[in-house]
Structures are given as structure tokens and as C-alpha cells.
Amino acid sequence: MSYVDPRHIRVLVCDDQALVRTGYVTIFSSQPDMEVVGEAENGHEAVQTARRLRPDVVVMDIRMPLLDGIQATRQLAGPDAEDPPKVLVVTTFNVDAYVYDALKAGASGFLLKDTPPAQLVAGIRTVARGEALLAPAVTRHLIGHFAGHLRPTDSARPAREEVVKALTPRELEVLRQIAGGLSNAEIAAELFITPETVKTYVSRILAKLGLRDRVQAVVLAYRVGLASGTD
Incomplete structure (x- = not known):
């Protein structure tokens, strides 16, 4: 990914729930250093829109129709992707058992859907800087939850x-x-x-x-x- 201007982070919001997207757009658009450049309601649209608009950060849900967030992430940020955006997966452990797969697919980090807005905004800034977002408490939760799959x-x-x-x-x-x-x-x-x-x-x-x-x-x-x- 090319250099990201920390004063102007271009964000694409991908979630199949309109209410969730609206909430994200409201939160991100209120930040002086962020611009929401687009939305997507399924994985196919996420990939197409990201390739067209070239956002700095893609906020990606996992469970979406047509193409799930893991496959969309792999297409956008996997090893074969050219100039990939940063992908921040926002998920819930109680529903999604695929966080590890998302990380392997090229995601730069993940947060839970009940993450406070301030932490979500900080997470976008973190991955935009080129750093991975692995909040210690969430990472330990992931490790414990998926230990059997990581042997x-x-x-x-x-x-x-x-x-x-x-x-x-x-x-x-x-x-x-x-x-x-x-x-x-x-x-x-x-x-x-x-x-x-x-x-x-x-x-x-x-x-x-x-x-x-x-x-x-x-x-x-x-x-x-x-x-x-x-x-």
C-alpha cells in the first residue's frame, strides 16, 4: 500500500446491515482526519468498490452475502493483491468463527463489534499507519478461542x-x-x-x-x- 496521509484517511465501510453502515459512516465522517468514500453491503460489492475507489482502509464485516468478508479480504489484501488497502475486520466472537482465517487472508487487524466508537476510530488510524491492530485483550481471547486450530x-x-x-x-x-x-x-x-x-x-x-x-x-x-x- 502506498503512503497514507494521516491527515486524510479514506475509508470504505462494508457491512450487510444498513443500520451498522450508517452508524460507522456517522462516526467516521465526524473525524477531521477521515473521509468515508463509499459503502458496500456484500463481499462482491466490497471488492469492486475498493478497487474502484482505492480507499486507505476497508472496514470489513465477515458474515456478508454473495461473498463473505474473508474471501473479500483475500482478494483485496491477499498475497496476490497489488497495492492492497488495509483491511480492518470488525466481528463478534459469538457469531464468527473465522477471525484466524481473516488474518491469514491479509487483514491488518480486527475488533469486536461492541468496540466503543473511540477505539474503533483509533483502530482505523492504527492500521492506516501501517501497524497491525491486535489489541492485547482481544488477541488473548482469540488465542484461547482458536487454540485448537492453531496447532x-x-x-x-x-x-x-x-x-x-x-x-x-x-x-x-x-x-x-x-x-x-x-x-x-x-x-x-x-x-x-x-x-x-x-x-x-x-x-x-x-x-x-x-x-x-x-x-x-x-x-x-x-x-x-x-x-x-x-x-
């Missing part, structure tokens, strides 16, 4: 060896902390280093492993068995 397979072991070889012991430690749902500040306190140092480690980890963001780091850590509880 490494034998075929992942060679990938694990490659990851271990690519990173220093300290970077591996930081990666495990990221996968545990800790924020930079929490990692800093845990490892007795500064948040700025943690940020540097995170940047190095992403660069060395060819990962786009923090979400992909979490997915990879679980996939190769480096996260807590997968060894």
Missing part, C-alpha cells in the same frame, strides 16, 4: 527451523511475546527494555521474515509452533 503440523517444522535460524534469541523472545498478545509497552516491561527498543525488534522481525505486519507475525508464530502453548 503446528509436522510440515510446519522446517519453517520453524528457518524462522529460528533467521532471528536472534532476543528477536525470537519478542516474537513469542507478540504472539502472546502483548503490546510493545507490555513486552518492554516483561523484558526490561524500552518500548522504542521493542519497536526496533518488531521492525527487524518483520523485515527478516518478510512479513507485512504484526498480525502476520502472530499467525506465523502459531503456524510454526513458536507461540506459547504450541511447542
Whole structure:
């Protein structure tokens, strides 16, 4: 994704419920640094509208008709996508069992549908900056909820060896902390280093492993068995 002007974030709202879309549009349009450039009520429309309007951030529901949010996210932000927008998935654990799949599909983060408006707005700004949105409490909830689906397979072991070889012991430690749902500040306190140092480690980890963001780091850590509880 090209540079996003933090003073003018272009947002596309995708949800099959008109009332939800109206609420999002009202919230986002009231922000001085945001512009809602369009809406979509199903996955097909989300993909077509995003490709036409080229928003900076797509707020994506998962359960939508015609094409679900996971498939739409994969088409917009997956590995084969050119100049992908940032996709922020907004979902509910009680209904959607596909958050992990959404992250693998290329989403830059996720929030629950009962997230307060201020946090939702902050989430858009976070992913627009190129950072992944993995709120620690929500991440820990995700890890607990989907632990059975995140177990490494034998075929992942060679990938694990490659990851271990690519990173220093300290970077591996930081990666495990990221996968545990800790924020930079929490990692800093845990490892007795500064948040700025943690940020540097995170940047190095992403660069060395060819990962786009923090979400992909979490997915990879679980996939190769480096996260807590997968060894």
C-alpha cells in the first residue's frame, strides 16, 4: 500500500446491515482526519468498490452475502493483491468463527463489534499507519478461542527451523511475546527494555521474515509452533 496521509484517511465501510453502515459512516465522517468514500453491503460489492475507489482502509464485516468478508479480504489484501488497502475486520466472537482465517487472508487487524466508537476510530488510524491492530485483550481471547486450530503440523517444522535460524534469541523472545498478545509497552516491561527498543525488534522481525505486519507475525508464530502453548 502506498503512503497514507494521516491527515486524510479514506475509508470504505462494508457491512450487510444498513443500520451498522450508517452508524460507522456517522462516526467516521465526524473525524477531521477521515473521509468515508463509499459503502458496500456484500463481499462482491466490497471488492469492486475498493478497487474502484482505492480507499486507505476497508472496514470489513465477515458474515456478508454473495461473498463473505474473508474471501473479500483475500482478494483485496491477499498475497496476490497489488497495492492492497488495509483491511480492518470488525466481528463478534459469538457469531464468527473465522477471525484466524481473516488474518491469514491479509487483514491488518480486527475488533469486536461492541468496540466503543473511540477505539474503533483509533483502530482505523492504527492500521492506516501501517501497524497491525491486535489489541492485547482481544488477541488473548482469540488465542484461547482458536487454540485448537492453531496447532503446528509436522510440515510446519522446517519453517520453524528457518524462522529460528533467521532471528536472534532476543528477536525470537519478542516474537513469542507478540504472539502472546502483548503490546510493545507490555513486552518492554516483561523484558526490561524500552518500548522504542521493542519497536526496533518488531521492525527487524518483520523485515527478516518478510512479513507485512504484526498480525502476520502472530499467525506465523502459531503456524510454526513458536507461540506459547504450541511447542
